[in-house]
């Protein structure tokens with residue numbers, strides 16, 4: 001008998017562990033509390049899972065602290081091979097992970113498959129990096145000492161992830177922590193915890209020892225993680241999420257001088273110069289704006305376009321946006337899924353309404369879509385006045401505000417007029433101009449004639465209030481290592 005789509009979804013959901021992973025065992029929350037995970041395309045419950053209490057959080061850190069010493073001494077090759085087996089398993093089960101992400105987060109299946117490829121690559125990349133945590137040996141300048149440096153795992157880490165990339169945000173932290181020899185407590189976002197639950201089981205099946213990764217989904221994030229941050233057995237927090245929550249965690253982390261990595265919000269400018277290939281810029285704009293329905297920290301949030309090409313760019317962009325198809329992510333024809341919840345959709349509409357009241361002109365869209373789920377129409381707004389709220393806040397939705405500029409200085413000034421500094425995109429055929437603008441933009445990531453640049457082999461992270469630290473690349477491993485210096489007395493002293 002051929003399995004129907006509903007059967008396939010149910011079979012997959014039946015395979016997702018619903019407990020807390022603590023010390024290698026899936027178990028119920030203390031007191032038995034659970035919470036529902038919802039399908040944002042329908043508002044219906046997909047699955048109920050254990051809702052961790054502060055006591056469960058402590059038990060998770062107990063397990064991580066107990067496992068740290070032997071895990072830190074496990075040979076790097078062995079740790080790398082666990083990651084490699086996990087890469088193979090996630091890749092072999094790509095359809096399953098893609099469907100699960102599409103169900104809980106809403107993104108179209110094709111995009112979810114793209115995230116599986118991107119997210120799995122962190123496992124392969126760090127399986128290779130695990131054996132390259134090198135120190136050095138050298139003579140001190142005056143010759144009296146030998147300088148030996150040793151890379152050691154930082155120790156037990158608290159990893160907190162957002163809902164928008166359920167697999168990739170987890171692998172981007174877990175893979176380097178495993179490669180470095182750190183144990184972990186993972187707190188996934190309560191809106192999309194199911195992918196992390198399934199992925200944690202994949203890691204266990206790949207041979208990850210008990211206690212190395214502990215997973216505590218909860219609806220009481222602050223109550224569960226607060227005491228962990230103040231616990232002196234915790235050695236690092238790596239957080240991906242909004243800037244306001246990041247600020248609060250940084251304040252808490254200062255009490256124990258906890259090492260921190262912060263991947264926070266963005267407000268990416270997308271600059272189109274008069275010498276750009278406008279068709280390529282429109283393609284880039286679609287990717288930079290619409291990947292993940294605009295719910296990405298790197299999403300183009302403001303389009304700054306030179307006056308000479310503004311009309312051509314805006315018209316072509318609006319046409320492409322109009323041709324998109326809204327729907328449940330699991331449907332073949334869908335190119336735009338729902339937003340994550342009613343609150344997000346209402347915030348997007350509030351920003352659009354305020355911009356239109358201030359004089360912006362909708363070329364397409366401008367309102368929520370009718371019917372079930374949290375859908376918003378793909379929207380392009382022309383003539384958005386400088387200083388409007390929509391240019392200052394993360395939109396996190398399928399809305400593209402366009403502002404016109406006249407020269408390079410004005411473009412750079414507008415682009416940098418934000419507290420954020422994560423990503424920017426520049427479209428120009430003049431390479432010198434592209435590099436020059438790149439040097440002037442206050443961002444950690446720059447797409448030069450490219451709308452999507454995230455890659456496991458490259459360092460990802462921001463400046464200003466977009467955070468600190470880098471994930472991916474060779475930099476990603478060093479976030480989980482501390483350097484110990486051993487000063488050795490001069491081996492020639494005896495002969496002097």
Ligand code: NAD
Pocket residue numbers: 160161162163164165169187188189190221222223225226240241242243245246248262263264265266296297298394422462466467
């Ligand atoms: P959020 O800040 O609301 O939540 C992020 C995570 O923090 C979730 O797991 C949440 O449960 C947890 N959390 C919330 N309050 C907490 C508290 N008081 N103590 C401890 N944990 C707490 O963000 P979100 O809505 O899940 O994600 C969207 C945000 O994430 C956007 O601002 C986006 O730009 C940002 N983001 C950044 C990156 C990056 O790499 N820079 C990547 C993806 C998303």
